[in-house]
Amino acid sequence: MTAFIPVTLRFCDNKTMLVGSVAEAETALQHQWPDKTAPAFLDAARLVRQAVEGNCCPRTAFEAFTGVAGQQGILVVKPRSRAHDWLDAAASP
Known part of the structure; x- marks a missing residue:
């Protein structure tokens, strides 16, 4: 079981990976x-390393990770399923 809702990444070599934990x-x-020297990438890598070591909140590290993946264009965005729409409709007053 993953700690977070898994995200799919498509790297520069066209390989994909499902990521759901630090x-x-x-x-x-x-x-x-695309750019491992970008400040956001380096910051996310630092936070992920600290989270694995237990010195940082895993949620903070994972959010930084997914943020930099989105900035660098490797985050695969999937359309929302109809189930999300049904749940949103059921939850609305």
Whole structure:
């Protein structure tokens, strides 16, 4: 079971990976990214490393990770399913 809702990444070499934990995020950071020298990438890598070591909140690290993946255009965005619409309609007053 994953700690977070998994996200799919498509790296520069066209390989994909499903990431749902900071441990998986740490592995994903080793793959081919568009710019591993970008400040946001370096910050996310630092936070993920600290989260794996237990020195940082995992949610903060995972959000930084998914944020930089989105900035670099490797985050695969999937359309919302109809189930989300049904749940939203059921939850609305």
